[in-house]
Amino acid sequence: MKKRTLYLLILPGLLFLTIFMIIPIALTIGSTFVPEGGFSFQGYLQFFTDDYFRSILFTTLQVSLVTTVACIILGFPAAYYISKLGPRKKVILLLLTIFPLLTSPVVRSFSWMVILGKNGLLNNILLSIGLRQEPLEILYSPTAVMIGLIHLFLPLIIITLVGVLENIDHDLLRAAESLGASKVEAFRKVVLPLCVPGLMIGSILVFVGSFTAYTTPALLGGKQRVISTFLYQNAITLNDWYLASIIATIMIVVTFAIITLMNKAAKKLNPKG
Amino acid sequence: MQEKNKILALFTLFVFTFLLGPLVIISVTSFEPGNVLKFPPEGFSFKWYLNIFEVQMFLETFKISILVSLAGNLLALVLGIPAAYALSRADFRGKEIVNAVFLSPILIPGIVLGFTLLKYIIVTYQLPIYAGLFIGHTIIMLPFVIRVISSSLSNFDFSIEEAALSLGAGRLETFFKVVLPNIKTGIIAAVIIAFLESFNNVDISVFMTGPGISTLPIQMLTYVQYYFDPTIASISVLLMILTAILMFLIERLLGLSYFTKR
Numbered sequence: 001m002k003k004r005t006l007y008l009l010i011l012p013g014l015l016f017l018t019i020f021m022i023i024p025i026a027l028t029i030g031s032t033f034v035p036e037g038g039f040s041f042q043g044y045l046q047f048f049t050d051d052y053f054r055s056i057l058f059t060t061l062q063v064s065l066v067t068t069v070a071c072i073i074l075g076f077p078a079a080y081y082i083s084k085l086g087p088r089k090k091v092i093l094l095l096l097t098i099f100p101l102l103t104s105p106v107v108r109s110f111s112w113m114v115i116l117g118k119n120g121l122l123n124n125i126l127l128s129i130g131l132r133q134e135p136l137e138i139l140y141s142p143t144a145v146m147i148g149l150i151h152l153f154l155p156l157i158i159i160t161l162v163g164v165l166e167n168i169d170h171d172l173l174r175a176a177e178s179l180g181a182s183k184v185e186a187f188r189k190v191v192l193p194l195c196v197p198g199l200m201i202g203s204i205l206v207f208v209g210s211f212t213a214y215t216t217p218a219l220l221g222g223k224q225r226v227i228s229t230f231l232y233q234n235a236i237t238l239n240d241w242y243l244a245s246i247i248a249t250i251m252i253v254v255t256f257a258i259i260t261l262m263n264k265a266a267k268k269l270n271p272k273g
Numbered sequence: 274m275q276e277k278n279k280i281l282a283l284f285t286l287f288v289f290t291f292l293l294g295p296l297v298i299i300s301v302t303s304f305e306p307g308n309v310l311k312f313p314p315e316g317f318s319f320k321w322y323l324n325i326f327e328v329q330m331f332l333e334t335f336k337i338s339i340l341v342s343l344a345g346n347l348l349a350l351v352l353g354i355p356a357a358y359a360l361s362r363a364d365f366r367g368k369e370i371v372n373a374v375f376l377s378p379i380l381i382p383g384i385v386l387g388f389t390l391l392k393y394i395i396v397t398y399q400l401p402i403y404a405g406l407f408i409g410h411t412i413i414m415l416p417f418v419i420r421v422i423s424s425s426l427s428n429f430d431f432s433i434e435e436a437a438l439s440l441g442a443g444r445l446e447t448f449f450k451v452v453l454p455n456i457k458t459g460i461i462a463a464v465i466i467a468f469l470e471s472f473n474n475v476d477i478s479v480f481m482t483g484p485g486i487s488t489l490p491i492q493m494l495t496y497v498q499y500y501f502d503p504t505i506a507s508i509s510v511l512l513m514i515l516t517a518i519l520m521f522l523i524e525r526l527l528g529l530s531y532f533t534k535r
Contacts, residue, residue: 001363005444009359010371013352013415017374020408024393025381078288081281091529093289095520098532100292102516104473106490107509110497111295114302114310114506121298121312154292163533212382215475215490219497228384232479235388245392248385255382 029249035242043246057250060226063142064210067149071157071206072199074150079161080191094162101155109219112148113139116220140222148216153209157202164198165191193269200266207262208255227251296513303506310503321503322511331508333485334492337406341488342471345410346418346464352411353418354460358452360419361426376416383476386412391480402483409477414467421466421527425459462526465519 032043047053082093100108115121116139123135138144168191176186214228221229227247235244298312303321305314325331353375360372378386387409394405429452437447453460478488487495493505523531 001359006359006363006365009355013356013375014371016352017378017412017415020390020394021378021381021386021412022374024389025385028385028389028392074288074291077281078285081285093285094529094532095524096289096293098529099517099520100296101532102469102520103296104490104509104512104516106473106475106493107299107512108295110493110505110509111299113497114299114312115295117501119309119311124312151292151295154288158288159533166533208380212384214384214479215494218475218494228382228476231384231388235391235480241392244388248382248388251382251385255380259380 025252028245029252032242032245032249043242047243047246047250056225056227056230059142059224060211060228061254063146063149063226064207066146067153067210068203068207070146070150071154072203075154075157075202076161076195076199079158079165082158083162083165094159097155097158097162100151101159105152105213105215106219108151109148109216112144112151112220116144116147139220140224142221142224144220145217145224145226148220149210149213152213152216153206156205156209160202160205161195161198164195168194196269197266200262200269204259204262208258211258212251212255299506300510300513303503303510305503305506308502310501310506321507324502324504325508325511328496328504330487330492331489331504334487334489337486338472338489341403341406341410342468344407345414345471346467348407348411349414349418349467350460350464353415353463354422357419357422357426358448361423362431375419378412379416383413383474384479387477387480390477395481402481402486406478406481406486406488409481410471410474413474413477414471417467417470418463421463421531422456422459424531425456425462429455458526462523462531465523465526469516469519 033039033041035043082090082097085093113120117123118135118137118139120139122138123132126132126136138147172190172194173186176190177183181189212228213226214232217224217226217229218232225233228251231244231247231251234240234247302310302312302314304317304319305311306316306318306320307314356371356375360368360375390405390409394400394408395402400408433455434447434451437451438444442450473490474488475490475494478491479494482491489508493508497505
């Protein structure tokens with residue numbers, strides 16, 4: 001391919017992304033270091049010394065971590081079960097996993113409002129069987145956000161892990177067993193290590209997704225802020241674009257730090273090297 | 274072992290109940306005749322489905338959502354197909370970087386993207402809100418278009434292209450008459466996947482609203498803040514039907530492996 005043809009093919013797209021994405025992001029990050037013309041870290045200093053700001057970042061990280069761990073605990077056994085099914089059943093279960101994944105996050109979060117609300121399904125059940133005297137106040141709490149996020153990302157980790165588990169050579173398992181390993185041991189020493197890269201990719205997707213999700217915390221979190229709703233509040237409601245830019249920068253840095261760290265870990269832990 | 278499989282099966286059943294239960298519940302409550310969302314509903318009526326058509330903003334924003342998705346999709350194809358073609362056909366310095374740039378909109382937090390678009394496209398560049406919506410949605414569709422079309426190009430036998438070229442067809446003619454028709458299913462699949470991505474988007478659209486301008490998901494979010502009647506449940510059911518149809522189309526065009534490959 002001639003150089004000129006190549007440029008003609010990739011330049012329009014690159015220019016579009018540069019003008020409308022890369023430059024605006026670079027300018028936003030840049031603007032956080034020059035609050036009053038001169039260069040300073042003042043904004044970040046303020047952010048990290050403010051208890052309220054720090055607690056928002058901390059809550060978000062905590063929610064993301066719990067969501068990721070819960071997704072793995074729920075998703076791994078389900079994915080393992082699906083991967084061992086016959087083709088027909090496997091297709092049906094995969095379609096049932098993919099359907100929620102493609103369904104609008106607004107719809108999915110809203111369905112949890114119906115369940116977790118004060119007069120919601122969960123409280124109706126708890127009150128009618130006498131397990132509680134007072135309705136539980138789950139909705140608009142970090143717990144509700146976690147439940148919503150687990151629901152949002154569980155399909156993602158299941159299909160990622162099914163993809164990985166399907167590719168594991170089952171002869172390896174049989175070989176391990178014929179060499180004297182118990183089923184549990186064979187699973188732990190053969191299947192699990194081969195899953196590590198997939199688990200890492202899945203965890204990155206869930207953790208980063210939870211860390212940056214907006215719709216679910218906006219609907220289920222109420223006044224309990226996480227970093228994305230905090231960014232929105234500062235940009236739109238409070239019109240504090242300087243603080244919003246700082247939050248945006250922190251979100252980008254954390255996201256890329258997590259992706260880089262986990263990718264490195266995945267490479268290190270990959271038994272294939 | 275049999276015993277263990279049963280436990281695993283039960284656990285999987287629990288996982289699927291958790292995944293699908295809420296969607297079933299919201300569907301059932303959409304038929305509630307009363308004014309408050311309840312489960313189980315106290316009767317059966319299509320009242321709230323009719324209400325969707327009475328609240329003007331739902332139809333308006335639905336139209337805007339469709340238009341923005343289609344227009345953005347078109348631009349994403351115009352920018353994305355040539356790029357995907359170059360990336361799978363040519364070897365050049367900096368290819369990795371170019372590839373990373375094209376896929377980067379997936380990695381950048383949507384809410385950050387939305388904010389920077391508002392800050393620069395609307396406020397600094399002074400473009401109208403519609404343009405902001407259109408540009409923002411194009412940006413998030415582009416990586417999906419490039420990924421799906423790259424994978425169908427990797428299945429394309431380029432010797433057919435070389436045959437056409439050696440028989441005297443021009444590069445452009447070959448591209449339109451030989452390459453494009455051969456990756457048709459990939460393009461259709463890319464359009465559907467990008468459409469879903471754009472149609473469901475909240476993170477960018479939430480910054481791009483103005484008088485009379487909004488998208489359906491944003492309108493739904495706004496509505497929920499003021500009313501808790503079954504209208505949103507009814508819209509949810511219609512959206513789930515649309516999603517199911519599109520999911521089966523993607524499955525037909527690309528197979529399930531599209532979803533399980535990372």
